[in-house]
Amino acid sequence: xxxxxxxxxxxxxxxxxxxxxxxxxxxxxxxxxxxxxxxxxxxxxxxxxxxxxxxxxxxxxxxxxxxxxxxxxxxxxxxxxxxxxxxxxxxxxxxxxxxxxxxxxxxxxxxxxxxxxxxxxxxxxxxxxxxxxxxxxxxxxxxxxxxxxxxxxxxxxxxxxxxxxxxxxxxxxxxxxxxxxxxxxxxxxxxxxxxxxxxxxxxxxxxxxxxxxxxxxxxxxxxxxxxxxxxxxxxxxxxxxxxxxxxxxxxxxxxxxxxxxxxxxxxxxxxxxxxxxxxxxxxxxxxxxxxxxxxxxxxxxxxxxxxxxxxxxxxxxxxxxxxxxxxxxxxxxxxx
Numbered sequence: 141x142x143x144x145x146x147x148x149x150x151x152x153x154x155x156x157x158x159x160x161x162x163x164x165x166x167x168x169x170x171x172x173x174x175x176x177x178x179x180x181x182x183x184x185x186x187x188x189x190x191x192x193x194x195x196x197x198x199x200x201x202x203x204x205x206x207x208x209x210x211x212x213x214x215x216x217x218x219x220x221x222x223x224x225x226x227x228x229x230x231x232x233x234x235x236x237x238x239x240x241x242x243x244x245x246x247x248x249x250x251x252x253x254x255x256x257x258x259x260x261x262x263x264x265x266x267x268x269x270x271x272x273x274x275x276x277x278x279x280x281x282x283x284x285x286x287x288x289x290x291x292x293x294x295x296x297x298x299x300x301x302x303x304x305x306x307x308x309x310x311x312x313x314x315x316x317x318x319x320x321x322x323x324x325x326x327x328x329x330x331x332x333x334x335x336x337x338x339x340x341x342x343x344x345x346x347x348x349x350x351x352x353x354x355x356x357x358x359x360x361x362x363x364x365x366x367x368x369x370x371x372x373x374x375x376x377x378x379x380x381x382x383x384x385x386x387x388x389x390x391x392x393x394x395x396x397x398x399x400x401x402x403x404x405x406x407x408x409x410x411x412x413x414x415x416x417x418x419x420x421x422x423x424x425x426x427x428x429x430x431x432x433x434x435x436x437x438x439x440x441x442x443x444x445x446x447x448x449x450x451x452x453x454x455x456x457x458x459x460x461x462x463x464x465x466x467x468x469x470x471x472x473x474x475x476x
Contacts, residue, residue, distance in 0.1 A: 163252040166213050168192050168206075171252045182231030194257075198235055201226035204241075212242040212253055218302040219244050225260065233466045235266040270471055284328050294319055339375030339451050343476035346370055346409060353383040353449060360396035367405035373474040379450045385445050386411050394465060408454070412461035 160181070170193050173185045188196070199203050208224045220243040227235040240257035296318055303311055347366045354364050364387075374454040390400050394415020402411050449456050454472050461467040 149247050152236050158259045159256050162193065162255040162257065164193055164209075164255060168194050168209060173347055181228060181236060193256075196229045198227035198229070209242060209253075215244055215435060218458065224262075228257075235260050238259045256387035284325050288321075289325055292318060292325075339378055341373050342372050342376055344374045344376050344379055346372060346402060348377060349376065350383060353380055353387060357386060357387055357391065359387075359391060362394075362397060363399045365399060365401040367401060368405050368409060370407070370409065371476040373476050374452060375448075378451065382445050382448050383411070385442065389442070390415055390466065398465075405469060405471065408469065408473040410467055410469045413465040413468035415465040417460055417464050418466045 147433065157174060157273055159174075159175060160177045161172075162170060162177075164171040165171055170188045171454065173183070175185050177185060177188075193270075194202055194206060194209075205224055205226050208221045211221055212219055215274045215299045221241050223239050223241055225239050228238045230236050237260045238257045239260045239438065240255050242253055299314055299318065309414050347369050350366050364430055387400060390398055390413040394400075398413050398415045400411065400413045402409060405409075424458060446456070449470070454470055457471070459467045459469065459471040
């Protein structure tokens, strides 16, 4: 934001700045525009001089920009607004998303209020695309939850009745297929929920939560070694999904007597096993949506893990463990 700059120094600043610098009087009338307005909005620097800036702001955004401007001109002390997002009319008639801040710090030196604004069209485009994808995911989850689950429940009931009436070698295969379909639906629903749920952060003890997750699984003869007592900041419910998915994968891929170890890193922790490991080629695709090293796997388990990691702003590295198994290193962790 411009402050206490006059004459040549101000002209030099506005000539080279990437943002658009605008000087407004107390009524919102444009006194000056920096040259960058031509690149962003198509107007010559002096083309809008004398016009009221709010005439160029989208009607739906005008009220909030007026309120922010009034905050500036009515402040008794040096004041700068927070970022305000709005649409500004381009010279070609299109609407450009802008983000701006206003300040009263240079009124005496410049004879007006300074507004610094920048083009955020690309960012808004990404946000709108993400919102559309979330809406599509919600609709898809609804279809999965109701339109697919109900027929499966009917099929499960019919299968149980048939098993009571007679015996057939085909029943086991049918039951496995139904179980796999239900597993697929469960994973899809979890993935859709975690992708749009902000984590509820709390202190989570690694030893305690690991033991709870272990008790929820069919662990066969597997062993869990916990070599850390550290407490991290995480969403406990989401973090359970991470650990249970990693434990389940290790048991399924590493054999019934696999050993899983959890230990501390300088800025995080790791989960590793002594199973078969993951090839270097597969590691690059491991967290992708739908990828599975099993022919009958859903491929969504580690996608859920990755989604939760991104929600927490953690970093994950997949490598080879000390005994040749899989090693998952979680970094950028906040400790409690």
